[in-house]
Amino acid sequence: MATHDPDAPVIRFVGVSLAFDDKVILDRVSFELLPGRAKVILGGSGVGKSTVLRLVLGLLKPDSGEIHINGERVDQLSEEALMPVRDRLGMVFQEGALFDSLTVRENVGYKLFEGTSMPIPEVDARVMEVLGFVGLDEFVARMPSELSGGQRRRVAIARALTAKPQILLYDEPTTGLDPITALTIDDEIIKLRDLEEVSTLIVTHQLRDAFYIASHMAVREQGALRFVPASPEKMAETEFLMLKDSKVLFEGTLPELRASTDPYVKAFLE
Amino acid sequence: MTFTAGVKKGVLEVQEYFRLLGQIVRGLTSRPIYFRDIIEQFDAIGIGSMTVVLLTGTFTGMVLALQSGVTLDQFGARSMVGRLVSATMVKELGPVLTALMVTGRVGSGIAAELGSMMVTEQISALRALGTDPVRKLVVPRVLAGIVMVPILTVIANGVGMVGAWIITVTQLGVSGGVFWNSVVQGLYIQDVWMGLIKPFFLGFVIVTIGCHVGLRTSGGTQGVGRATTNAVVAGSVTVLAVDFLLTKLILTLLY
């Protein structure tokens, strides 16, 4: 850990396999995520995209293969030993997974309230800050049941950001949202990737959003934040990974994805 | 499902239950301990079950007095009604009926709550945010169960006796003094012990089964419904079985 090279992959899957009962979900899947980069995982419903994120978090254990986070092998760690690893990860679950017995404030501040000795006013300030990012500061006192689906998703993103994770995992962050709201979430993802150097793993069905994230970058000009078309080098920093039949079918940048001659990839893009 | 598959599933279930018990012991004996959640659960499980326990206890005491009266009349021993009521209530009906009512109310509630947290990935979210769900959710409920179920049982016994007293005086025409004298005569110190040891274990069993079933929920909303039913059925049967075993054990050891 201490000798971890800053340019080495933050997430590395080496030949990871997983089966539920007799059903093979992942078969020797390997990929890497470099620091400050983004990777978009595509694939049909039920192919195992969410499973990949659960494996990263250690919520599931692979049957074989290795998973490394920041150079540390984590697939064999006990639940207790995983806790410090998870401190560097933020996860946005597919349906938000907000704690419905807690208010928005308690949800968003959960990790700081429970896991640190940070004074309450500081936690509250951070809660308001991240709620501001997702444009929901006036909802701080609500219960999750009083929010719309899209608002819940944004609160879930805020919750994942609170403790300033080094790696963010998004499971379908924009699915089921209107295009305008989806775009604000895409911008948020881009901003964190480009300005905060957060390494990002995104699972999505929404090609529109995936392409937008890959082809735009955030720049700060005279203090103002702008989203502009990405330079070719910047575009190369976001890669796509397509899963099919428990294997990696395609891995590459947006131009490579568009140029792919694989019939499944082509069909997927249409 | 074939027979062997069924056996395998059963064995796995028991194995998982004992694994949970191990985690609970670890959660009880090491930090972090979530005090706020513990207080909340004492309130939810203890105070929340009060009404149903008061009603059950009172009616049970009343019906016991009526029935005992009829039986004792055959021997011309109506004045001993207090003795029968107190012995039955404290040793058997108080603990078992309280436990069954708590199973229906609390065991099912726990399974439904944890089950829906499971299917909506809130349990995964807890783990992702660095919290051990056993420490945060299970341990407080277990503590509340083993403390509150004995207290609820004592309360049920108390109101049961009062119910029996009212019926004895108004319906059976036995004086209050005679009734209470007979109540005291009917109770030995061992009975009191039995009446306190049982609900301690029953409370533990009800809550741990509710938690176990809840945390193994899968299959969406339907799964939560199934989990709730299973928690009540498994909980009730286990309460009666454990009650039998404890009775046998305590009779051997204390009497």
Ligand SMILES: Nc1ncnc2c1ncn2[C@@H]1O[C@H](COP(=O)(O)OP(=O)(O)OP(=O)(O)O)[C@@H](O)[C@H]1O
């Ligand atoms: N606990 C489990 N037990 C058995 N099978 C499971 C379990 N969890 C997931 N699966 C199966 O694993 C497969 C992959 O699930 P996963 O949630 O990763 O899919 P996904 O690619 O995220 O799909 P979607 O796009 O619909 O969210 C699915 O076919 C699912 O049925």
Ligand SMILES: [Mg+2]
């Ligand atoms: Mg999914």
